[in-house]
Amino acid sequence: MRWLEEGCLELLDQTKLPLKVTYLKCRDYLDVAAAIKRLAVRGAPAIGTAAAYGLTLGAMNLKTRQKEEFLSGVKAIASELSATRPTAVNLRWALDRMIKKLHIDDNEDVNSLRTVLLEEANLIYQEDIETNRKIGKHGQALIPNGSRVLTHCNAGALATAGYGTALGVIRAAREAGKNISVIADETRPLLQGARLTAWEMLREHIPVTLITDNMAGYLMATQKVDLIIVGADRITANGDVANKIGTYSLAVLAKAHNLPFYVAAPLSTIDMSLASGAEIPIEERDHTEITHLDGKSVAPPGVKAWNPAFDVTPNHLVTAIITERGVIYPAYLDNLDKIINH
């Protein structure tokens, strides 16, 4: 994504990848909200960053010059953007951070507040890339040379402002000269692994092998993988992890096969207000994402389908959480508060 000087947000339309590289020009917050809802932009940090720019666009299009009216208008837009997807906490984190910027200096007029919002959105964007590089630096130390790394969904540059979280660790390991290969779960139903992770890796000549989700167990049983690394959409105070549906199954399999299971995520993904994963709102999406493939029905008409977009991996199945501040091991999670707030 990039902010264009004429005052619009340009988004790579991820629903069209890998076959088409096309861009959306968002000129109002409603364009961004629609893009988030249909996963044209997706991935916890990416939707937070896009929402920050969406709020900026909304504020620019508010006609009022009256400050109180402007502030309540911006807050209403933030609520609409926040409601687009319930699970990734980065969406709310980014919007809350933007709103907080509007109360610092009461002498600001509406126009200067618009500038404050754009500057904060740019900061969120730049910091996310820096954060991902730090996650990569800490995480690559855990990846032995020659590792075959299984990942799920897409936690790459496409899911962030750039560089990626789980794929950022892979990028950092390769930048450190390690010979790393990737195995990508296709990640039904929306195929983020097949369409997006494979695309990112191939573009950078990082060896990648695509598998269907139901092959992961046999891959581990036949010793064709050395470790698993995934992203996250929300991590609770006890270290439970919400991530793309299918992550929990991988974590159970990793435990059964005694393989390391790493989660790479920025601290903005950690929600200390929730004690455990049972409290995480899990997005349920339209059943046609399951019954149809590329617009064509693959199931008998009228069949019911259950389509939770995420699941929750309990902390005891997580080997470590890799953040920009370092690696957190579940056994020390009671220090999470100190790590986040030190």
Ligand SMILES: CSC[C@H]1O[C@H](OP(=O)(O)O)[C@H](O)[C@@H]1O
């Ligand atoms: C870097 S966090 C990416 C995270 O978000 C994805 O979900 P979605 O594609 O529905 O936005 C998936 O859970 C990834 O791990």
